[in-house]
Amino acid sequence: MSAESDAELFRALRRTWEDLDPAPADLVDRMVAAVATADLSREYALLTLVSQTDLAAVRGDADALTLQFSDGTASVLVHVVPAESGLRRVDGWVDAPAVSIELEQDGRSWTTEPEHGRFAFEGVPAGMTRLRVVLAETTDAGAPADLRTPRFEV
Amino acid sequence: MGGMTATDPSHVRDDPDDDGRPVGDASIWDRAAAAFTRWRGGDTRAMDDLVRLMTPVLWHVVRAYGLERSLAEDVVQTTWLTLVRRYESIAEDRAVAGWLTTCARREAWRTAKAHQRVRATEDVEIEPHLPAEVSAEDRAQLADSDSRLWRAVGILDERCRRLLRIVAFEERPDYARIAQDLAMPVGSIGPTRQRCLAKLRTALTGDGWTGDGWTGDVS
Numbered sequence: 001m002s003a004e005s006d007a008e009l010f011r012a013l014r015r016t017w018e019d020l021d022p023a024p025a026d027l028v029d030r031m032v033a034a035v036a037t038a039d040l041s042r043e044y045a046l047l048t049l050v051s052q053t054d055l056a057a058v059r060g061d062a063d064a065l066t067l068q069f070s071d072g073t074a075s076v077l078v079h080v081v082p083a084e085s086g087l088r089r090v091d092g093w094v095d096a097p098a099v100s101i102e103l104e105q106d107g108r109s110w111t112t113e114p115e116h117g118r119f120a121f122e123g124v125p126a127g128m129t130r131l132r133v134v135l136a137e138t139t140d141a142g143a144p145a146d147l148r149t150p151r152f153e154v
Numbered sequence: 155m156g157g158m159t160a161t162d163p164s165h166v167r168d169d170p171d172d173d174g175r176p177v178g179d180a181s182i183w184d185r186a187a188a189a190f191t192r193w194r195g196g197d198t199r200a201m202d203d204l205v206r207l208m209t210p211v212l213w214h215v216v217r218a219y220g221l222e223r224s225l226a227e228d229v230v231q232t233t234w235l236t237l238v239r240r241y242e243s244i245a246e247d248r249a250v251a252g253w254l255t256t257c258a259r260r261e262a263w264r265t266a267k268a269h270q271r272v273r274a275t276e277d278v279e280i281e282p283h284l285p286a287e288v289s290a291e292d293r294a295q296l297a298d299s300d301s302r303l304w305r306a307v308g309i310l311d312e313r314c315r316r317l318l319r320i321v322a323f324e325e326r327p328d329y330a331r332i333a334q335d336l337a338m339p340v341g342s343i344g345p346t347r348q349r350c351l352a353k354l355r356t357a358l359t360g361d362g363w364t365g366d367g368w369t370g371d372v373s
Contacts, residue, residue, distance in 0.1 A: 006351060009351060009354065009355065009358075010318075010321065010322045012299070012303055013303065013307070013318060013319070013322045014214075014322045014323060015300075016299075016300045016303040016304055016307070017214055017217075017319060017322065017323075018210075018214070019300050020300060020304060021214075021217055022210075022213075023209065023210050023213035023214075023230075024223065024227065027209060027213065027227060027230065028205065028206050028209045028210070030227075030231075031205050031209045031230060031231060031234050032202050032205045032206065034231055034234060034235065035201055035202075035205050035234045035235070035237075035238060036201070036202075038234075038235050038238045038239075046231070046232060046235050048232055048236075048261065048264075049264055049265060049268055052267070052268035067268070128224065150225075150228040150229075150232065150265070151224060151225060151228055152268070152269070153269060
């Protein structure tokens with residue numbers, strides 16, 4: 001088959017994917033806004049998932065999960081275990097000077113204060129979750145005010 | 155990203171049918187490079203052009219990894235924020251589009267691996283989201299060719315589907331990286347791509363595809 005007919009087929013495939021699974025209508029605008037904010041100041045740092053360990057095989061727990069997030073400077077370690085009634089317990093540790101930790105789910109949120117970087121949330125419903133770490137004020141220019149994890153499922 | 159030439163940045167949003175392949179004298183990749191050059195030169199609005207140009211491409215590349223939509227959005231955002239933080243590591247401006255798609259694939263792959271309950275790509279909601287301005291006739295035509303193509307794609311295995319989607323949206327896919335993601339030897343990507351295309355073509359030919367479009371296609 002010729003390169004042109006391959007190209008034609010790829011063109012048709014692109015059109016089909018664009019029609020059937022388009023990017024959300026407001027995604028571009030939100031990305032423009034996110035980049036503009038990040039470009040001007042580092043109000044917050046978005047952490048990325050560095051590693052994920054499924055401890056189930058090791059410990060025999062069905063859903064124990066350890067996640068590590070980092071932005072290259074600070075990192076957050078999260079350990080999730082099942083609790084009663086299908087709820088979750090989320091233990092965490094952050095290596096940056098944090099004043100409070102917020103756990104967000106679909107419009108709900110819980111806040112706790114870490115002790116020596118350690119924090120815990122009990123009775124968290126299963127679902128998509130993200131953490132916001134509010135950092136202590138600093139005089140360092142360009143230092144973020146808070147750290148945010150991407151969404152993860154507990 | 156061959157044949158880099160200075161391109162007129164005013165073309166950036168002109169062509170809604172742009173498909174990443176050369177259109178006129180500037181492909182989406184060249185225009186991305188031009189926008190990036192302008193941004194580095196101090197034109198802050200050029201970043202908006204780059205984001206508008208590449209976000210839809212990144213979306214499809216990320217979705218090829220089977221991530222659900224909210225996770226895919228996060229990966230696209232992470233990709234942009236990584237660019238803002240690390241753009242200085244991009245030695246050549248014209249490499250920016252490839253840098254972005256590589257970053258997005260790496261992040262998508264990591265995220266997909268970390269989420270055991272990732273839904274398979276084929277579970278993507280199939281109801282068509284068609285542009286509102288398309289006429290009813292065109293919509294019927296488009297919906298029909300979409301559904302035929304979608305059916306044919308559905309016959310392929312997951313590896314084929316992922317590979318074809320990535321290749322369809324990237325100009326020069328990084329075969330070494332894709333090979334690693336799909337757990338395939340790098341030398342087999344080219345032949346696999348041809349095998350996947352051949353399978354797709356066989357399925358389509360039985361359904362009216364002529365190689366230049368659909369039989370009776372008005373366009």
